[in-house]
Amino acid sequence: MSQALVRIAAAWLLVLMLAVAGGIVAVNVVNNTLASPQQPVREYLDALQKGEGEKALGLLRASVPQSNAAMLDGTALQTATARISGIKYGEAEDRGNNQVMVPIDYTIDGSELRTEFLLERSGTEWLFFHTWAIVPAALPVLDVTVVNASEATLNGVPVNMPNGRNSFAVFYPGEYEASLAGEYFSAAATTATVPGRELPVAPLNLMTEATDGLKEAVGSKVNEFLDTCADTADKEQKLQPDCPFYHTTNNRVIDGTIDWSISEYPTISIEPFGGRWVVAPLNGKARIEAQQVDLFTGAVTYVNNVHDFSFTTRLDIDADTVKVTPLLSY
Known part of the structure; x- marks a missing residue:
């Protein structure tokens, strides 16, 4: 009778140990996937590609500088990311103070680019699962000028250009194209790539000509x-x-x-x-x-x-x- 109890207890102990081991594995899997530092970045890029500017801004936790907001939603935003392909998420690199850097590599029009996102641990859920959030920062600003005109087209959207100039808050990574195609005046399209928030954004200057x-x-x-x-x-x-x-x-x-x-x-x-x-x-x-x-x-x-x-x-x-x-x- 005592040997039978021992065997039953041993079996239950084995089951418990396997359950604990499985739980540990499950926690690690979740922390490396759904709860990984890469996940907020994936969700952010997905929002950009869908033109969901409000969601993207919330995930980026970015402040919007004093500027025109025409590029922050809808068609203009989708156009900015339409040519991004081959996205690869790198391993999170520890930066201390519960912060990590997540790099992504991708191409725009055949050019290989990299963007780095700084994230911080924001807490845990269900005692085991880490939560991460992108460290807040201001959005980049793209300056656009046009000779002798008060309007232009930026990423397919008509925009006002008071006194021939305007500044636009933009998400990153993305590509922005300005042009002018009027009946009497036009300007060839010119593009600027915005890979991140660290580097200054090259201005777009439209050289208007009579049609x-x-x-x-x-x-x-x-x-x-x-x-x-x-x-x-x-x-x-x-x-x-x-x-x-x-x-x-x-x-x-x-x-x-x-x-x-x-x-x-x-x-x-x-x-x-x-x-x-x-x-x-x-x-x-x-x-x-x-x-x-x-x-x-x-x-x-x-x-x-x-x-x-x-x-x-x-x-x-x-x-x-x-x-x-x-x-x-x-």
């Missing part, structure tokens, strides 16, 4: 002005009309024979200057055809001269309206 559409609109108005000027000069039979071009002669030109035409229209070039857009001086050629009488011999000859001309204009753009005002000097 072909604007140049065509200005060219059409300039050509219309020159054609009208030539037609008016014909009707008024003037050698020196109120136009950029004129003809001088010591002979008498026969009235009714003067015919002005534009033989070469100006090439349009529009550049930024002094906070506005200006049209470069316009250079062209005008042809005059007429008959003239030599005052000394009375001989009638045919005039067919081409004159170079140049003038400037003032360009005014209001919403969808393009106004070109010729500036002539006499």
Whole structure:
């Protein structure tokens, strides 16, 4: 009877020991997975990729500096992380004072990058499981400028650019792309990668240029002005009309024979200057055809001269309206 009790007690002891060992293993497994320092980082990156800015900000426990918050949620945030691939979580490195550093390696557009997250032990749950939290810090700020424009597109989202500049709080890691694609002005896309909070973020500077559409609109108005000027000069039979071009002669030109035409229209070039857009001086050629009488011999000859001309204009753009005002000097 006593031997049977001993065997039963031994069996129960073995079961208890196995249960304790299994519990220890389970605790270690949980502490190395669901309760590991890497877990808050995984949840943070998952929130970024889903565009859940509020959740990401809570996990990062970051403060938002005085700046525009357009990049902190939704489509803009998803776009920032869309090109992140091959994420690998490194082992936690002890930094003392119950803090560890968790590195992640990944690529953006083929470039290999690394971001380090500093975490601190925030407590335990159910007596055994560690809890970790990312050490709070301020979000990075991305500065964007655009020449002679008050708007731009950043990560696919239209943003205001007062006086051609703005600053945006951004999450990390991520890639941010700015561009301008307007009817009359555009700027090629430029990108900045934000791998972490430690390094300064390179600003995005958009070099705005006049579109072909604007140049065509200005060219059409300039050509219309020159054609009208030539037609008016014909009707008024003037050698020196109120136009950029004129003809001088010591002979008498026969009235009714003067015919002005534009033989070469100006090439349009529009550049930024002094906070506005200006049209470069316009250079062209005008042809005059007429008959003239030599005052000394009375001989009638045919005039067919081409004159170079140049003038400037003032360009005014209001919403969808393009106004070109010729500036002539006499």
